[in-house]
Amino acid sequence: MLTVSLLAKHFGGFTALDDVSFEVRQGEILGLIGPNGSGKTTLFNCVIRFRGEEIVGLAPNAICHRGIARTFQIPRPFRKLPILDNVALAAHYGRNTRSTEAQARGRAREVLELVGLPADADASTAILGAAGLKKLELARALATDPQLLLADESLGGLDPGEMAG
Known part of the structure; x- marks a missing residue:
């Protein structure tokens, strides 16, 4: 599904990635482990082919339509939208762009339950801590029904109690 072969990335004289190679098959889970600054996020930014198709230069929604979802180290929800609408928007614009608003909201409720967040239609993102x-x-990424999920520092900055919750 995803093959990275001899990937290298340099920023001036700094080598962020040097001959990185790996493969992810359908159904596999692969974790990248390393200290801050070791190139994990840079590697995500360098993915150029998925299922044999080049994705360089595609808009984020076009990449999503091809089956890739990504989380970021620093979450940036749509603050003016309720929690449910944040996830429903992702569901509506995910791989199945033909979903109705009702279907997208239904999918959003399923995913919110899965990750343990309230599906109250009016709950503000302001009630959410780190x-x-x-x-x-994570819910927004999962709502797109991805074939490949790139989760960047999903537990970064959380204490053990927050990780268990």
Whole structure:
């Protein structure tokens, strides 16, 4: 599904990635482990082919339509939208762009339950702490029904109690 072969990335004289190679098959889970600054996020930014198709230069929604979802280290929800609408928007614009508003909201409720967040239609993102925002970020990615999920620092910045919740 995803093959990275001899990937290298340099920023001036700094080598962020040097001959990185790996493969992810359908159904596999692969974790990238390393200290801050070791190139994990840079590697995500360098993915150029998925299922044999080049994705360089495609808009984020076009990449999403091809089956890739991504979370980011710092969640940035749509603050003016309720929690449910944040996830419903992702569901509506995910791989199945033909979903109705009712279908997208139904999918959003399913995913919110899965990650342990309230599906109250009016609940504001302002009620969410750091752990809740990370869960919302994951819910938005999962709502797109991805074939490949790139989760960047999903537990970063959380204490053990927040990770368990």
